[in-house]
Amino acid sequence: MFLSFANRFRLSNLIANQNAINIFRYANVNAPSSQTDGETKLNEILKKRFPDARLVDVKDTSSGCGASYEIIVVTDEFAKMRTVNQHRLVSDALSKQLPNIHAIRIFTGTDEKQFLDS
Numbered sequence: 001m002f003l004s005f006a007n008r009f010r011l012s013n014l015i016a017n018q019n020a021i022n023i024f025r026y027a028n029v030n031a032p033s034s035q036t037d038g039e040t041k042l043n044e045i046l047k048k049r050f051p052d053a054r055l056v057d058v059k060d061t062s063s064g065c066g067a068s069y070e071i072i073v074v075t076d077e078f079a080k081m082r083t084v085n086q087h088r089l090v091s092d093a094l095s096k097q098l099p100n101i102h103a104i105r106i107f108t109g110t111d112e113k114q115f116l117d118s
Contacts, residue, residue, distance in 0.1 A: 038060055042071070043058045053073055057071070058070075071105065071107065072108070
């Protein structure tokens, strides 16, 4: 009984602190020391393609083997563009690397708050 109460308490704290957790998740978005080689390479390519981007985040979601990535790009260049066209620009920028990647999740927008508060 106590264990179930403790688990619910931890879960409620996690839900209550979700915004703080998301801020910590993206606090070191571009910290190259914590990135894998694949993350660094993709990050550099995207920064060259979107030099005015306020947020470029590449996370290797395959435990470091480089098979799948989660990519976030926030720039004003995407204003008044449909999401599919935003994703197409990111995919085109990474066209030479895509044949070596098994899965990719792309998140784009013009307001970084939607990624920090989600």
